[in-house]
Structures are given as C-alpha cells and as structure tokens.
Amino acid sequence: MASTALLAVGPPASHPAPCAQPATPHGLAAASSSCGEEAPRTGESSLPEDVEWIKQQPLPYALMMLASFNEGREEPHPPFFHAAQVWNHDFYWRSMKPGGGGKPLERLLKFINRDFGSYEGMIRQFMDAALTQFGSGWVWLSYEGSGLPYVKSRSPIPSDNYGRLVISKTPNAINPLVWGHSEYQLHNIPPYYIIMSSFIYKSLMNLFLWQPLLAIDVWEHAYYLDYEDRRADYVSAILEKLVSWEVVESRLTKTIARAVERDEHLRRRILRKQHLAQANGQSRARPRTRQGRPTGRQGDQEVARSSPVEA
Amino acid sequence: MAASVLHLRLLPSPPAGVKLQQRQLRSRIQRQGGLSRRFLKVVSYYGLTTPPYKLDALEPYMSKRTVELHWGKHHQDYVDGLNKQLATSPLYGYTLEDLIKEAYNNGNPLPEYNNAAQVWNHHFFWESMQPDGGGLPEGGVLQQIEKDFGSFTNFREEFIRSSLQLLGSGWVWLVLKRNERKLSVVHTRNAISPLAFGDIPIISLDLWEHAYYLDYKDDRLTYVTNFMDHLISWHTVTLRMMRAESFVNLGEPNIPVA
Numbered sequence: 001m002a003s004t005a006l007l008a009v010g011p012p013a014s015h016p017a018p019c020a021q022p023a024t025p026h027g028l029a030a031a032s033s034s035c036g037e038e039a040p041r042t043g044e045s046s047l048p049e050d051v052e053w054i055k056q057q058p059l060p061y062a063l064m065m066l067a068s069f070n071e072g073r074e075e076p077h078p079p080f081f082h083a084a085q086v087w088n089h090d091f092y093w094r095s096m097k098p099g100g101g102g103k104p105l106e107r108l109l110k111f112i113n114r115d116f117g118s119y120e121g122m123i124r125q126f127m128d129a130a131l132t133q134f135g136s137g138w139v140w141l142s143y144e145g146s147g148l149p150y151v152k153s154r155s156p157i158p159s160d161n162y163g164r165l166v167i168s169k170t171p172n173a174i175n176p177l178v179w180g181h182s183e184y185q186l187h188n189i190p191p192y193y194i195i196m197s198s199f200i201y202k203s204l205m206n207l208f209l210w211q212p213l214l215a216i217d218v219w220e221h222a223y224y225l226d227y228e229d230r231r232a233d234y235v236s237a238i239l240e241k242l243v244s245w246e247v248v249e250s251r252l253t254k255t256i257a258r259a260v261e262r263d264e265h266l267r268r269r270i271l272r273k274q275h276l277a278q279a280n281g282q283s284r285a286r287p288r289t290r291q292g293r294p295t296g297r298q299g300d301q302e303v304a305r306s307s308p309v310e311a
Numbered sequence: 312m313a314a315s316v317l318h319l320r321l322l323p324s325p326p327a328g329v330k331l332q333q334r335q336l337r338s339r340i341q342r343q344g345g346l347s348r349r350f351l352k353v354v355s356y357y358g359l360t361t362p363p364y365k366l367d368a369l370e371p372y373m374s375k376r377t378v379e380l381h382w383g384k385h386h387q388d389y390v391d392g393l394n395k396q397l398a399t400s401p402l403y404g405y406t407l408e409d410l411i412k413e414a415y416n417n418g419n420p421l422p423e424y425n426n427a428a429q430v431w432n433h434h435f436f437w438e439s440m441q442p443d444g445g446g447l448p449e450g451g452v453l454q455q456i457e458k459d460f461g462s463f464t465n466f467r468e469e470f471i472r473s474s475l476q477l478l479g480s481g482w483v484w485l486v487l488k489r490n491e492r493k494l495s496v497v498h499t500r501n502a503i504s505p506l507a508f509g510d511i512p513i514i515s516l517d518l519w520e521h522a523y524y525l526d527y528k529d530d531r532l533t534y535v536t537n538f539m540d541h542l543i544s545w546h547t548v549t550l551r552m553m554r555a556e557s558f559v560n561l562g563e564p565n566i567p568v569a
Contacts, residue, residue: 081478134425135480135501136520172479220480220520221529229384229521 061087062177069178084173088138091175092215097244104245108252115165122167123239126216129169130235133218137171139235141214141248143255144180163259165213176210211255213248357397357407357430359390362437369442372537377525385521386433393426407431408506415507428502432482436515441544448545452552455561459494466496467539470516473498474535477518483535485514485548487555511555513548 065084068077103119104112116122122141130139145163146155155161168176216238223234362382367375397403402423405413411431414424447453447463460466466485474483477498484497486505494513497505505512516538523534 221524224521224524225528228380228525 061090065175066178069174081173084175084178088173088175088215089217091212092138092217095214095216095244095247096238096242097247098242100244101239101241102245105249108245108249111165111252116167122165123236125167126239127232127235129167130216130218131232133169133171135171136219137169138175139167139169139216139218140176140212141165141167142176142210142212143252144210145255145259163256166210168210169218175215176212180210211251213251213255214243356394357390359387360434360437362440364440364442369440369542372526372541373440374526377522380525381517381522382433382437386430389426389429389433393423393430396423396426411504411506425502428504428507431506432502432504432515433517435512436482436517438547439514439516439544440538440542441546443541444544445539445541446545448548450549452545452549455494455552466494469496470539471532471535474516474518474531480519483516483518484512486510486512487552487559489559492559492561511551511558513551513555514543 061083064079065087068080068083070076070080103109109119112119112122116125126139126141133139142165143163144166146161170176170179216235218231218235223231227234227237359382362378366378366382369378400423402410402413402421407427407430410423410427414421414427416424448456453463456463456466460469470483470485473496477483477500479500481498481500481503484499484505486495486497487493488495488510497510498518499505516535518531523531527534
C-alpha cells in the first residue's frame with residue numbers, strides 16, 4: 001500500500017476484468033468500526049451505457065481521468081466523471097485505516113506546522129472547507145508544487161520557491177490533480193494515442209502542480225446513513241479516528257522525491273547540453289554577437305542610443 | 312418545531328400612496344433598489360413554509376424520517392442561513408423570487424443565491440407532491456403534455472432519463488419555456504433554478520442525495536419512478552399551468568378553470 005505509485009491505481013493485476021470494482025484495502029468490515037452498521041460504498045454500482053466504452057480501454061484510471069478532463073473547459077469528455085470518481089474513491093479508501101487518526105507523524109507535522117500554523121489550524125481549515133462545499137464534492141489536503149519552470153529559477157516572492165501543503169475543496173468529481181494538470185495547457189493534443197507514447201507519458205508524470213495527499217468525500221452519500229445531515233461530525237470522525245497518517249506521509253515523501261527528481265532530470269539535461277557544446281568547441285551556448293551570424297537582438301550601440309521611454 | 316414556523320413568506324408591500332411619499336423623502340432607498348433596513352423599525356424575515364400534508368403522509372415512498380430531516384433540518388437551515396446573510400447584505404427587501412433573479416446575477420451568483428434558491432426550490436418541491444399522488448394528469452394539462460412530448464409515456468421517460476443523466480446534486484424540472492412556449496424537461500445543478508432563466512417551473516424533483524439516500528440508498532431510478540407514479544400532485548400542476556398561461560400564450564388547448 002505504501003508503494004502505490006500515482007499512475008498504477010486501478011484494479012489489481014490478478015483481476016481479469018479491467019473495470020472491476022476495486023476492493024478496499026482492509027476489507028469492507030474492517031474500516032467500519034467508527035462508521036456504524038453500513039459498510040462504505042464506492043457509489044459505482046451501475047455505469048451507464050456511454051461509459052461502457054471505458055471497459056474496453058486498458059488505460060489506468062488516472063490517465064483516463066487526466067485525458068478526458070478537457071483541461072477544465074466547460075464540459076469534460078463523457079468518461080471523465082466516472083473515471084475521476086473511481087480514482088477519487090480509491091484514493092479515499094486508501095487514505096483511511098481501522099484504528100487510524102491521532103496526530104500525524106513527525107515529518108508531516110513539521111510541514112503542517114509550517115504551512116497551517118498548527119495541527120489545530122489545519123483541522124479548522126479542513127472543517128471550513130468541508131462545511132462550505134455546497135452540493136457534492138471533495139475536500140483535499142494536497143502538496144502544491146512551486147511550479148517554477150527551471151531548476152535555478154528564484155521567485156522574488158519567498159513563498160513561491162518551495163512547495164507547500166494546501167487544503168482545497170472541489171465540486172462533484174474534480175480533483176486537484178486534474179485541476180493542476182490543466183493549468184499546463186496541453187491544447188490541441190488528441191487525448192489517447194498520443195498519451196500512450198512515452199514522451200508525453202513521462203512529461204505527464206512530471207507536470208504536477210497539485211499532488212493530493214488526503215481526500216475526504218463530502219458527497220452526501222458518504223455520510224448520510226451514518227450521520228444524517230451532520231457533516232461536521234463525519235469529517236471530525238474521519239480526521240480523529242480513521243485517517244491513516246502513514247499513507248499521507250508516504251505520499252508526501254514520494255511527491256517531494258519526485259519534485260527533486262524532476263529538478264535533477266532538468267539539471268542533468270542542462271549539464272549534458274553544456275558538455276556537448278564544450279565538446280564541439282563552443283565555449284558559449286549562443287554565438288557571440290560580434291562574430292558569426294547576426295542575431296535578432298539589438299547590438300550594443302543601438303541599446304545605448306535608444307531611449308528608455310520607448311516601449 | 313411548529314412554534315417556529317412562520318407562514319409569512321413574502322414581505323408585505325405597502326399601499327401605492329405610501330410608496331409615492333417614500334420616493335420623495337427617501338431617495339437613498341431608490342438607489343439601493345429595495346427597502347433599506349436602516350429606516351425601518353420593523354424588520355422582516357423569510358420564514359419556513361410547511362408542506363401541505365403531515366410529515367408521514369408520503370409513506371412508504373418517502374419515509375417520515377426523510378421528510379423530518381429534509382424539511383426540518385435542511386430546509387430550515389437554508390432559511391436560517393438566508394436570514395443571517397441578509398442581516399448584513401444590500402439585498403434585503405426583495406420578494407423571494409426577485410431575490411433569486413437578483414442574486415443569480417446573470418450566471419455569476421452572489422453569496423445569497425444558494426440559500427435563497429434552495430428555500431424557494433424546496434418550498435416548490437413540497438407543494439409538487441401529495442399523498443396518493445401520481446397517476447395521470449387530467450384535461451388541459453394532459454393535452455399540453457401530449458402536444459409537447461408526443462405522449463405522456465414519452466414525457467415520463469424523458470423525466471426519468473433526465474434524472475439519471477444528472478451527475479452530482481441538482482434538480483429535475485418540468486418547465487414551461489417562455490420563449491419557445493412549450494413544456495420541457497430540464498435538469499439543473501446544485502441550486503440553480505429555472506426562474507433565473509425566466510422560465511416557469513411546473514414540477515420539481517429534488518435529486519440531492521439527502522432527498523433519497525435514507526430510503527433508496529443509491530437507487531435513483533426507483534426514487535424517480537416512485538415520484539412519478541405515486542407522489543406527483545397533478546392538482547398543483549394544473550393550478551400552476553393555469554397561472555403560467557397568464558404569462559405565456561399557449562394558444563390551444565385551454566386549461567379548464569376549475
């Protein structure tokens with residue numbers, strides 16, 4: 001469970017049907033100690049016809065979800081809702097365990113204290129988000145990456161230079177993963193066969209802006225049988241008695257490792273380019289303006305003569 | 312619970328003569344578009360209307376516990392929330408329907424919209440149902456449905472299909488569209504109401520999960536079928552169509568009066 005990679009979510013390999021309902025990791029009975037008589041349900045008991053299509057595709061749910069989100073344009077493609085709900089619910093089950101809750105572990109607690117002030121501050125923000133989500137939706141604790149394009153970029157705003165934990169709420173089936181992914185504007189890329197090619201696959205893995213760490217379902221079906229309309233009691237029961245901080249912490253560790261690796265990857269590419277350039281006898285990446293071909297930039301004299309007021 | 316129920320839903324409007332005087336004396340009110348709280352010693356609140364039947368009257372298709380919670384907690388919370396918001400909001404002083412149109416703000420809803428629309432939607436919903444309801448409509452309503460949908464069965468199937476297509480929380484409506492001058496089935500998300508688009512709602516069905524989860528769990532199909540077959544109040548529908556006909560010229564047929 002701790003080694004669940006982001007894109008490997010889906011039915012276990014031993015199961016023949018691609019879209020079988022994934023079992024909760026602890027069995028249906030184990031997680032229900034605080035939840036009362038009714039076992040948790042994924043709410044995916046019947047898929048309509050236009051989603052039959054999903055069953056024919058061998059894509060993992062996460063890719064399907066990312067591809068069909070349609071970059072947050074008005075209407076996502078039809079499979080989005082169900083693919084995303086499957087992914088969201090799987091994420092949600094794995095975030096909980098029987099006998100969970102309590103205080104988070106050291107490393108996670110350090111992040112929490114840095115970004116929310118204190119553990120209680122985070123709980124308060126969680127409750128705020130959960131109670132103000134109007135209609136159906138989800139509440140997320142996620143790691144928001146810094147989003148700076150290059151390894152050496154340094155933003156003048158100090159808080160932009162490192163990733164931080166944030167709490168967000170999303171409506172219906174949207175989650176922060178697709179929301180952050182859509183920010184990169186992959187326009188005009190046909191969704192499916194291109195995605196299967198490894199370049200885009202890898203860049204999708206690297207293009208994360210919001211990595212979810214913990215999900216809480218605030219659709220009414222999640223709590224209505226056990227708590228009727230008391231959403232606050234339900235959310236605090238999850239946070240105090242059910243959430244598995246070990247899983248959250250392992251997701252955080254993996255996210256940070258991936259952030260570092262992404263920078264490593266870019267850094268190595270830059271170094272490789274420099275080495276190649278040196279090997280070919282060029283001391284600079286770009287030719288000097290006085291020798292070689294003229295570049296499109298203004299020469300030094302033109303710069304000196306131009307007025308600073310010109311646009 | 313009965314003691315806290317007010318039957319006052321609309322603000323009483325002052326007689327015409329008083330208004331003229333107010334216009335001369337209080338120009339600030341005109342600019343605010345409604346009555347200003349500051350000048351009034353008596354302040355009005357929106358109240359919770361009661362369903363026109365007992366809470367257990369809709370058994371077995373909607374259990375007493377569901378109605379108790381749905382009306383007593385959810386609907387009540389929306390009313391209380393709205394009143395609390397209006398205590399400090401410039402939108403005080405509207406009738407509920409005008410408040411919905413105002414707060415919808417052409418697609419960019421203001422914070423008061425959700426509460427106001429939900430208060431109205433739920434009131435409309437309770438009145439759309441009756442014990443021993445369902446079955447077929449009569450007379451003019453049936454003729455209008457057959458004219459606009461082909462047959463009553465088509466309408467019923469379209470209503471059911473629309474409720475299954477709605478993903479998430481929302482409502483399904485039979486509306487009379489003003490521009491097209493015909494009945495049509497629409498579904499809206501969360502708290503959106505056809506009033507905001509200028510159409511006239513005739514029937515509403517609450518598809519938020521709190522409306523059916525205790526009785527049907529996730530079986531939305533049975534919930535909608537039971538609503539259509541056993542709960543719809545066609546008498547109320549006839550009344551609403553009669554009223555709607557005074558706003559929209561439907562030509563033939565005429566809904567018979569009484």
